[in-house]
Amino acid sequence: xLVCWGSRAAAAxxxxxxxxxxxxxxxxxxxxxxxxxxxxxxxxxxxxAAARSGPKDGRIAAAKxxxxxxxxxxxxxxxxxxxxxxxxxxxxxxxxxxxxxxxIGTNDERVRERAREAARLPGD
Numbered sequence: 001x002l003v004c005w006g007s008r009a010a011a012a013x014x015x016x017x018x019x020x021x022x023x024x025x026x027x028x029x030x031x032x033x034x035x036x037x038x039x040x041x042x043x044x045x046x047x048x049a050a051a052r053s054g055p056k057d058g059r060i061a062a063a064k065x066x067x068x069x070x071x072x073x074x075x076x077x078x079x080x081x082x083x084x085x086x087x088x089x090x091x092x093x094x095x096x097x098x099x100x101x102x103x104i105g106t107n108d109e110r111v112r113e114r115a116r117e118a119a120r121l122p123g124d
Contacts, residue, residue: 009034013043020050024058032065044069090117 012034020027028047035043044066051063 006033007036010036010039013039017046020046020058020062021054024050024055025061028058028062028065032069035069040069040071 013031013036016027016031016034020031028050031043031047047062047066047069051059051066054062
């Protein structure tokens with residue numbers, strides 16, 4: 001119901017914060033939706049902490065709204081698929097260099113850097 005009200009339900013923010021540890025899968029979305037603009041960063045910090053160290057069954061639910069609260073476009077399935085394809089291509093190319101010719105095994109740091117580069121999603 002709070003989700004339908006949006007930021008008009010901002011008065012419920014303290015109660016939602018208090019309920020987060022007890023309802024780690026249900027509360028994060030409501031927190032993000034009812035949060036007024038001036039409280040977005042504080043709410044993003046709360047959810048980031050819950051995503052890192054909260055109850056295991058609620059960590060993903062807590063992590064999902066953080067990007068939107070911080071004004072970044074949420075990653076889509078297509079973004080992740082493109083990033084995985086790019087990563088696979090770059091690592092395959094670099095591993096091909098590493099498995100043949102002189103200097104076999106000398107490009108380890110290059111492969112790690114390519115993997116880090118490919119893993120960055122658009123908007124990061």
